[in-house]
Amino acid sequence: MPLSDFQTVIGLEVHAQLLTQSKIFCGCSTAFGAEPNHHTCPVCLGMPGVLPVLNQRVVEYAVRTGLALGCTVKPTSVWSRKNYFYPDLPKGYQITQYDQPICEWGELVIDTPSGEKTVRVRRIHLEEDAGKSVHDASASGGQSLVDLNRAGVPLMEIVSEPDLRDADEAVEYLKVLRDVLVYLGVNDGNLEEGSFRCDANVSVMPKGSTTYGQRCELKNLNSFRFLKQAIEYEAARQVDVLESGGKVDQETRLWDVNKGITRSMRSKEDAHDYRYFPEPDLQPLIVSDALRDAQAKSLPELPRAKRTRFMGQYGLPAYDARILTAERPLADFFEACAAHVSDAKKLSNWFLGELSRLLKEEGTPLSALRFTPAQLGELLATVEKGTVSANAAKDVLGEMFRTGRAPADIIAEKGLAQVSDVGAVEAVVDDILAKNAGEVEKYKAGKKSVYGFFVGQVMKAMKGKGNPGLVNELLKKKLGD
Numbered sequence: 001m002p003l004s005d006f007q008t009v010i011g012l013e014v015h016a017q018l019l020t021q022s023k024i025f026c027g028c029s030t031a032f033g034a035e036p037n038h039h040t041c042p043v044c045l046g047m048p049g050v051l052p053v054l055n056q057r058v059v060e061y062a063v064r065t066g067l068a069l070g071c072t073v074k075p076t077s078v079w080s081r082k083n084y085f086y087p088d089l090p091k092g093y094q095i096t097q098y099d100q101p102i103c104e105w106g107e108l109v110i111d112t113p114s115g116e117k118t119v120r121v122r123r124i125h126l127e128e129d130a131g132k133s134v135h136d137a138s139a140s141g142g143q144s145l146v147d148l149n150r151a152g153v154p155l156m157e158i159v160s161e162p163d164l165r166d167a168d169e170a171v172e173y174l175k176v177l178r179d180v181l182v183y184l185g186v187n188d189g190n191l192e193e194g195s196f197r198c199d200a201n202v203s204v205m206p207k208g209s210t211t212y213g214q215r216c217e218l219k220n221l222n223s224f225r226f227l228k229q230a231i232e233y234e235a236a237r238q239v240d241v242l243e244s245g246g247k248v249d250q251e252t253r254l255w256d257v258n259k260g261i262t263r264s265m266r267s268k269e270d271a272h273d274y275r276y277f278p279e280p281d282l283q284p285l286i287v288s289d290a291l292r293d294a295q296a297k298s299l300p301e302l303p304r305a306k307r308t309r310f311m312g313q314y315g316l317p318a319y320d321a322r323i324l325t326a327e328r329p330l331a332d333f334f335e336a337c338a339a340h341v342s343d344a345k346k347l348s349n350w351f352l353g354e355l356s357r358l359l360k361e362e363g364t365p366l367s368a369l370r371f372t373p374a375q376l377g378e379l380l381a382t383v384e385k386g387t388v389s390a391n392a393a394k395d396v397l398g399e400m401f402r403t404g405r406a407p408a409d410i411i412a413e414k415g416l417a418q419v420s421d422v423g424a425v426e427a428v429v430d431d432i433l434a435k436n437a438g439e440v441e442k443y444k445a446g447k448k449s450v451y452g453f454f455v456g457q458v459m460k461a462m463k464g465k466g467n468p469g470l471v472n473e474l475l476k477k478k479l480g481d
């Protein structure tokens with residue numbers, strides 16, 4: 001059977017680092033970039049005789065996420081020990097949640113080419129991160145060092161059901177999930193730096209089958225592009241294995257960025273390999289009604305709801321609304337500006353075009369913008385009135401962006417105002433037509449191509465500042481069109 005006769009099945013496990021200032025079971029800082037092993041204490045170093053104390057903020061963030069994804073938030077959940085040996089895991093176990101996670105059964109709606117799709121979220125659980133091994137690969141070195149700054153940093157694992165059916169759906173799910181977490185303020189959404197990580201479980205089955213194939217778990221997917229490439233490569237690999245009479249082994253495979261392939265890292269452990277058992281040093285985790293209600297009350301409007309509202313309230317196409325609502329600061333700034341303009345679609349065009357270009361080019365965060373929503377409103381009004389051309393307005397916006405000066409001042413100083421005075425433009429039009437009587441004759445005799453010549457002459461005489469709409473209107477009138 002060719003590749004096209006197989007169906008890919010994907011489930012994602014997402015590890016999101018929670019944006020707390022201190023670690024999950026001790027008071028050490030979670031700040032990035034400190035000298036190795038400086039953010040450590042006896043608790044996160046796994047010294048004997050110490051006891052973990054749960055960071056309450058971690059619970060709040062997990063509950064908030066669970067509510068946003070429509071999960072059942074469990075009043076009681078349980079901490080477990082997941083035992084394994086690794087140099088960056090000094091305790092020899094990771095405190096995590098296993099059979100009784102804090103949240104279960106939610107969903108995330110994504111867009112696919114064939115419409116909306118609801119992807120089930122099976123569980124959300126909390127756990128501590130491990131440390132980091134730093135391997136010296138040089139010929140002379142060959143040492144491995146351990147940095148435990150990250151040990152004990154709070155992670156939230158969000159596990160989807162195997163509901164995704166191709167790489168694009170997986171990428172879409174991951175993007176939508178990331179936007180939600182960033183909206184909630186629980187995660188910074190940074191794939192490259194690893195504070196938002198994703199493992200992809202991939203299997204294939206003959207189309208039409210209802211029995212899933214054996215899955216492989218893919219790691220090292222630190223960009224949306226790698227996620228897509230890795231899933232596509234892996235699905236094709238599994239089909240090859242099956243087609244050549246083999247069977248897919250359950251294993252953990254690593255995405256090799258340079259070669260563009262996945263390769264086997266280890267055969268996948270089963271749960272019993274980890275000897276999970278309830279963590280004796282921590283009480284069951286109780287989520288009170290009060291805590292849950294407080295989180296429910298403070299939930300922000302989420303991207304999808306905001307998108308729908310933007311389409312209705314501002315009459316925007318879905319495409320615009322999605323881009324404008326992907327990040328909360330951008331959506332907020334758009335709304336602040338929309339209060340100062342009459343045509344929200346025109347405003348959206350500026351946001352998607354010139355403004356996003358400037359933001360990208362200058363690397364400025366929205367929070368550091370120098371001009372105010374009212375000033376952007378003013379600029380759009382001057383374009384509307386024909387005081388400046390759309391092109392000149394781009395220059396004005398660039399200047400506002402860099403200096404925060406008022407649009408009127410910039411227009412005056414740079415002499416960008418268009419001439420929209422009927423009398424003034426008419427005088428120039430009359431003059432040009434009079435000077436080019438021969439061409440006017442030809443035009444009237446049917447040689448319509450000289451029209452552009454008249455426009456050019458008028459504009460030249462007005463140093464490019466004639467209001468183009470008015471110039472055209474008057475020319476046509478005088479030429480008898």
Ligand SMILES: Nc1ncnc2c1ncn2[C@@H]1O[C@H](COP(=O)(O)OP(=O)(O)OP(=O)(O)O)[C@@H](O)[C@H]1O
Pocket residue numbers: 009010011012013159160161162163201202203212213214215217
């Ligand atoms: N046949 C399958 N094909 C593709 N994905 C699958 C299949 N079966 C399960 N999955 C997905 O695999 C993931 C399993 O994640 P889960 O965290 O439950 O267990 P795990 O990977 O065994 O544990 P660990 O957290 O130790 O990696 C889920 O996202 C699930 O949807």
Ligand SMILES: [Mg+2]
Pocket residue numbers: 013157159
């Ligand atoms: Mg998992």
Ligand SMILES: [Mg+2]
Pocket residue numbers: 013199217
């Ligand atoms: Mg897994």
